[in-house]
Amino acid sequence: MEPSKTEEKTDIYQEVHRLFIKYLERKSLRKTPERFAILEEIYSIQEHFDVESLYINMKNKNYRVSRATVYNTLDLLVDCKLVTKHQFGKSLALYEKAYGFKQHDHLICTECHRILEFCDPRIQQIQQMVEEVYGFKVMEHSLNFYGVCNDPDCANKNL
């Protein structure tokens, strides 16, 4: 029997929750309710988000958190790879959940500000070349293409 979408989501959160606990224990950090609440909120968001909207989301749910704790927890989650941080050209940082989702790169539409995701194996080959030729040990990468998407609603193409 196939699990429903909801069950899948729950399963992913269970796993993420478990990984976060392991990380906190490994680093001798405290398992505070705020940290888990923030993690859960993040995994309920489907697209990229910034710190302020995450903070407002939680405030709207009458959860008592501070911006400082949100920033602090995001740092932890980025460190243990459960969340990815992006700087898409602007000074505002965007985040997205990272566990259980294929690693990918981004297409950023400069007209309608949509963010599309794509994968290409050649990026791995480039990374390998960089490590061999430059003796550079790659830990992570970011590849962004900026341009115009083909969404019918983008920049009112259909008007």
Next chain:
Amino acid sequence: MEPSKTEEKTDIYQEVHRLFIKYLERKSLRKTPERFAILEEIYSIQEHFDVESLYINMKNKNYRVSRATVYNTLDLLVDCKLVTKHQFGKSLALYEKAYGFKQHDHLICTECHRILEFCDPRIQQIQQMVEEVYGFKVMEHSLNFYGVCNDPDCANKNL
């Protein structure tokens, strides 16, 4: 007879100066001395720089400029492709001169903060794939690898 390094640099600036004038005329913008002074200062810098250091550089040379004008002029220079703007993970924007230099991507050392440059033709192939498969018109891209460089002085490797 080969031109000296100094003459080469002058030649590049002459060309850049000419292109900037054409851009300003095309956009009906004024050819103010501040704009040319900032352009010249930028083309005398060999590595990546931020707004504040460019501003301080000019102040130290007793040139009367304001941060506002530096920001404004940088926007123009980025728009006409004479300068490139980067966001290397931090909120601080870095810039570099763009004319007469091969387009390239970056290796950012997270230990010693050195920035290395490299080129790989496969990025063009990925771009082409993105345009074909996603119908996305690419205007520009940024590819950064974050990791550890092999410089002997990096992170005091030699101690």
Next chain:
DNA sequence: CTCGGTGCAAAGCTTTTGCATCCGC
């Protein structure tokens, strides 16, 4: 002479920090 551009300072936005309080361990 006009009005776009500039310098300066104030304001805006995102992120960090200091400190008293709180609570996980």
Next chain:
DNA sequence: GCGGATGCAAAAGCTTTGCACCGAG
């Protein structure tokens, strides 16, 4: 109960904006 974590607010960085003055066209 100890010391790390939190909430709050203030402060810090980078960038933008408002306004009076200046000078390019």
